[in-house]
Amino acid sequence: MSTVTRRLLKELQDIQRELSEEIVSLEPIDEDDILQWRAVLRGPKDTAYENGLFELYIDIPEQYPIHPPTLTFVTPVCHPNVHFESGEICLDILKTQWSPAWTLKSTCLAIHVLLANPEPSSPLNCDAANLLRCGDSIGYNSLVALYTQMYSM
Template sequence: MDPVSRRLLKELNDYQREAKTHPEIIELCPADDEDLTQWRATIAGLNNTPFQGGLWNLEIKIPHNYPMQPPVIKFVTPICHPNVHFKTGEICLDLLKTAWSPAWTLKSTVLAISLLLSNPEPSSPLNCDAANLLRCGDIVGYESMIRMYTQLLAMNDDDSNPN
């Protein structure tokens, strides 16, 4: 077994053993039992945030030289967030680019993405509409918009969101 597969299996075992300690991660596993380079995750919106009640699916692609290079992660379920591109699901998060270190795991990376939901960085937006509301100090407008999109896109029983 190659070192990348060995590392990924260890991460999967560690996550499964500790899954109950992170209720915001609903699922984290290989998308296909035959291919450890394609994973999926589902995260839940944290309580007392405008994302509460929503579920978002993530697609995770593992590079051949993981963990020296970060995984490529994007939202499959559309989400309205200043640091996520609404159409492509691309995530603007330093740890997925320049701040990556082999000390990060898929679980810790997905947790960081979950925390990003309630801690947006409007100065480096991929969704300018959401970021502008925060930059203008319109918290009520921002949270109302997030709640609306969460209800429309992340709380439905459709193919993109298997609740």
């Protein structure tokens, strides 16, 4: 068994045993291919994402966990660090700060935290970031709420 398979099976075991409440589901899309996963995140409480469900597609490289997995939102998300059309996510641990000790679960949790804590200084969605940067949190929150209602409920 290759390292990546062994590791992913172990992760799957852990996930089946216990999944935190932020994550609705996290599993391989297809039983025959352990390198492609699907995750559903719950919108963080007390944010405009609340009550939304957000689907992520996870592509795992052969060199995992030395190399990071690629996570993209399938559900359109309005967020400064998420590309609205491609679903690409800008998060340091997915790029330079990746460490092999991160798991798919901890990565999903990190993205959940990112939803509630946007980083407008490195935006992929400039419109959302600009609203935040000029301090218009009412505008930002209603925009997010609108998209959450449109796409993820």
